[in-house]
Amino acid sequence: MFTERTPDSPTKHLLGSLSAMAEAAGIPAPLTPDQLGPDTSPVAYETADGVAYVTLNRPDYRNAQNSVMTYSLDAAFVKAVQDAEVKVIVLRGNGKHFSAGHDIGTPERDFNVDYPNVASLYWTHTDRSGADQRLAREIEVYTGMCHRWREIPKPVIAQVHGACIAGGLMLAWICDFIVAADAFFADPVVRMGIPGVEFFAHAFVLGPRRAKEILYTGRRFTAAEALDWGMVNHVVPRDELAGKVAEIAANIAEMPQLGLSLTKRAVNISEDQMGLRNSIDAAFGWHHFAHSANTEMYDGDSLGGMDVHSMRDSAK
Numbered sequence: 001m002f003t004e005r006t007p008d009s010p011t012k013h014l015l016g017s018l019s020a021m022a023e024a025a026g027i028p029a030p031l032t033p034d035q036l037g038p039d040t041s042p043v044a045y046e047t048a049d050g051v052a053y054v055t056l057n058r059p060d061y062r063n064a065q066n067s068v069m070t071y072s073l074d075a076a077f078v079k080a081v082q083d084a085e086v087k088v089i090v091l092r093g094n095g096k097h098f099s100a101g102h103d104i105g106t107p108e109r110d111f112n113v114d115y116p117n118v119a120s121l122y123w124t125h126t127d128r129s130g131a132d133q134r135l136a137r138e139i140e141v142y143t144g145m146c147h148r149w150r151e152i153p154k155p156v157i158a159q160v161h162g163a164c165i166a167g168g169l170m171l172a173w174i175c176d177f178i179v180a181a182d183a184f185f186a187d188p189v190v191r192m193g194i195p196g197v198e199f200f201a202h203a204f205v206l207g208p209r210r211a212k213e214i215l216y217t218g219r220r221f222t223a224a225e226a227l228d229w230g231m232v233n234h235v236v237p238r239d240e241l242a243g244k245v246a247e248i249a250a251n252i253a254e255m256p257q258l259g260l261s262l263t264k265r266a267v268n269i270s271e272d273q274m275g276l277r278n279s280i281d282a283a284f285g286w287h288h289f290a291h292s293a294n295t296e297m298y299d300g301d302s303l304g305g306m307d308v309h310s311m312r313d314s315a316k
């Protein structure tokens, strides 16, 4: 996929069929790399001074992530990786919040839409049911995409403001580091009886004891706390956030592209030697045990009787 692409390349055909399937289901199609622009939704894309700005752009839904957003985000990362002029990627959110998490309640929730897999070699979830279906879908759009994006061979900075909740944490955590302003974070999915979001990096980014407190209580934690705990690199006033990120990106862009890529790989390998990837994949099994236990206990509801409204009402 990262070799030479021509107008007739397999990538183009794959993205074309993605669009057709989404449209057939009445959902706006995922954007292809060629379609992405400064004002496109659910993901916007622009470049300036060697930096690609990838913007989550469903502000009316607090940038909740449906699969159309996930595949559009992947297209944006592909575009940034392929553009030799891009040295650094910034991931940010339009509107009041970075991301409220995975889409579990908007009109464009597309759980049942079939998209050809990009991140995993696995069977199609829409052909399956129950635990088999849930695992097939989450291997692709959650852990698969996050493992794939963590390996993007260019530096990726998360520019986070407002809410960064549950699946929002997954997006911030696959970035190389986080710069935040007026931000708050939480993983409240233990309320669903589930041990945290699918990309279980909590113990690595928070430290095990803080991870336990945050998971056990489901409480919000502030950008200042996240800074103190080492999850966030910088906290700045809201009106200085974009400037701070641009300043760091400009400094990184002075470095040689291959050196940056190899350095990122070396640090990621170090984290994996400490067990990051294995921990995520092991916890993912317990995550799916929880989905299945919920399905047995809550009349077929793998989310344990919680929805977007009850989750929001229970947030502190």
Ligand code: ZN
Pocket (backbone or CB within 6 Å): 138, 198, 287, 291
């Ligand atoms: Zn799940």
